[in-house]
Amino acid sequence: METNIQTYTLPRETFNLLVNALGGQQQAEGFAKSMESFLVAIDNKTTAGIVEKKEMLKIEVRDELRKELVTREIFDEALKNLRNEMRERFNVVDEKFKGLDEKFKVVDEKFKSINFKLNLFLAIALIALTFANPTFVELVKKVF
Secondary structure, three states, X not given: OOOOOOXXXXXXXXXXXXXXXXXXXXXXHHHHHHHHHHXXXXXHHHHHHHHHHHHHHHHHHHHHHHHHOOOHHHHHHHHHHHHHHHHHHHHHHHHHHHHHHHHHHHHHHHHHHHHXXXXXXXXXXXXXXXXXXXXXXXXXXXXX
16 A cells, blocks of 8 residues: 655644744744644545545455456357357258258259250141141151
8 A cells, every 4th residue: 555645734824823922932932843744644544444445445346346247257158148148040941051052952853854845745746747648648758
């Protein structure tokens, strides 16, 4: 604890009043020195009290802040938990997308099959209509 030693001196007018009141310079000097010592003691005691109160307030404020504010450890733990939870959710969403990809592959294969069947049907229909056309049949007879 740091103490700031301060010296006090009585103003000249006050000292002169003491000389007159006490009937001599020696008595006035003794009284003035004791008053100055008294003021220094009061100042030191007050300063010590202020320093002590300041330390107590710092401790109280720190304790209150610890109760009210999030510490670094708590924040890091919460952040870690949040990251893990988000990672799990993304994994669930990723699995759902993989399932959708599989379903789209099945649908795509069905469309390919339907497309092939439709092309085959159109080819057979064109051939059938072509050969069923009497004009085309007459043309083929003439060419061959």
